[in-house]
Amino acid sequence: MILVIQISILIFGTHFAQLKEAGVNATRVWINCDGYGSININANGTITGATAKHWTDLDEFFEAAARNKLYIMATLTSFDHFDKDKRHYDRFRAMIANKEASRSFAENYTIPFVNRYKNNPWLWSIDIMNEPEWVFEDEKCGKLAWDDISYFLAVNAAAVRKNSNILITVGMASCKYNADCNGYEGNKVSDTYLKSLSGDNDAYLDFWSPHYYAWVSEWYGVPFYLTPSGARLGSNSNGYSGGWGLDASKPAVLGECAAFGTSGTTEIDPPRQIKTERDFIAAALRPESNSLISDYQYAYNNGWQGVMAWTSNGADNHGSLTDISPATLNMLANYNDIIFPFEE
16 A cells, blocks of 8 residues: 655655655655756757756755655656646647657656666656646647547656666546546556557556546546446436446556545536535445545555545645645554555
């Protein structure tokens, strides 16, 4: 069981020690929030490398992770790279639209990153892109084609695999584009799809890491109270049971969720009304009350391999380490030998 929370900027040293004290054994970090100032990208989308300061900052970052014995999931890109309000968004869109440029990211950024840090045992996984769905769905991020987006994911997954044993994933915004079950939109990071686009048998993920926030509950249920795989049962009128629809061949981690736990609300339209997340959990599966403590415990019981609460530093008003620590400390009290198996 991996207990994970996230920090969205490069904060380390003292903060890492605080995470460890709170019972956290791993953290997800956006290595490049939007690419500007760290990745060298030409107007045509070709990647030529990264700045010297980027690498020296990361050297210090991974040294801090090792000192504090904190596992890192490194997120290399995000939908933010393509956001029209971000500098160089047009260059990153050009990169995705051109296969040669997508390969240049793998060759001139991902491979150097992997080779520089692959011998640090605290780099446990690489998340190639944060929530690529918005690059496909959101006008603000370009509404680019899935074939192009997933080709980029595929060639970078293959690059990681050919050069290291680091585990590979993609932080999908929900299960909508992460499952092939009825009622979903098809798994855009499946082995079959990634290999077919790239022609490379090394182009596949090692585990799923979909995200969950209150708005997802109406459509797919609340994943902590469901198994990762299996058919979604029930409806939004009586709550969901069963599974979250993921392919059972891979382990699954909840890659993001609100640090406040499942105590939020969502607006249903139509008809316009406010419902709680609890309304979308089948009555037989509901705890007496929802909290991040119950979310973590039920996720563990249902077979999820970890939970990543967003964030440890209070970004986006979704909570902070103060909100997360009761849940992580509760898990630590009950499962210390699983969370920190190599420590006395």
